[in-house]
Amino acid sequence: MLENLVYGSALVAFTVLIHTGGLVLIAAITPPLARWFGFHNHDFGRTLVMTGTVLGLLGILTLEIWSWALAYIWLGAAAHFSDALYLSTAMFSTIGYGGVRVEPAWRLVTALEGINGFLMIGWSTAYLVAAATRHGPFRRGDHF
Numbered sequence: 292m293l294e295n296l297v298y299g300s301a302l303v304a305f306t307v308l309i310h311t312g313g314l315v316l317i318a319a320i321t322p323p324l325a326r327w328f329g330f331h332n333h334d335f336g337r338t339l340v341m342t343g344t345v346l347g348l349l350g351i352l353t354l355e356i357w358s359w360a361l362a363y364i365w366l367g368a369a370a371h372f373s374d375a376l377y378l379s380t381a382m383f384s385t386i387g388y389g390g391v392r393v394e395p396a397w398r399l400v401t402a403l404e405g406i407n408g409f410l411m412i413g414w415s416t417a418y419l420v421a422a423a424t425r426h427g428p429f430r431r432g433d434h435f
Contacts, residue, residue: 292399299403302362306355310411313351314418317344321422344422348415355411356383359404368397383408 325340360372360379369375369391378391382404393401 295397295399295403298362298366299400299407302359302400303403303407305358306407306411309354309358310351310414313347313354314414317347317351317418317422341419341423344419348419352383352411352415355407356380359383359407362400363397366397366400368394368400379404384412385409 321340321344324343325336328339329336356379357376359382360369360375363369363375363378364372369378374391378388378393378401381388381391382401385405385408387405388401
């Protein structure tokens with residue numbers, strides 16, 4: 292059990308670093324790109340900015356999911372990468388797994404991934420709402 296907590300905590304910390312770095316990168320490049328393309332002047336452009344923000348968040352979450360999947364292979368929790376990736380995606384999104392056999396010794400790690408995914412997706416949602424009111428077609432007071 293201690294081994295599960297150590298590896299799971301390390302993976303949670305690693306995904307927090309990925310998420311922080313990714314959000315800092317999105318926040319740094321979005322406003323200058325929006326101004327450069329003139330997207331901040333009209334609703335369609337601001338919608339494109341939001342689309343780019345969503346795709347950036349999806350990229351961040353994908354890196355995090357793949358990190359867990361690679362860890363499952365390294366730990367021997369899943370036999371094949373396709374199984375590990377499915378397991379990781381299901382756990383991170385908190386859907387839960389059904390068709391993948393997880394080595395019993397590593398089940399606690401998969402539960403930690405579910406908690407981690409819940410937090411990272413929630414953080415992404417909070418960022419997206421803030422970005423929608425700051426850069427997107429939505430304005431505080433008009434839509435929220």
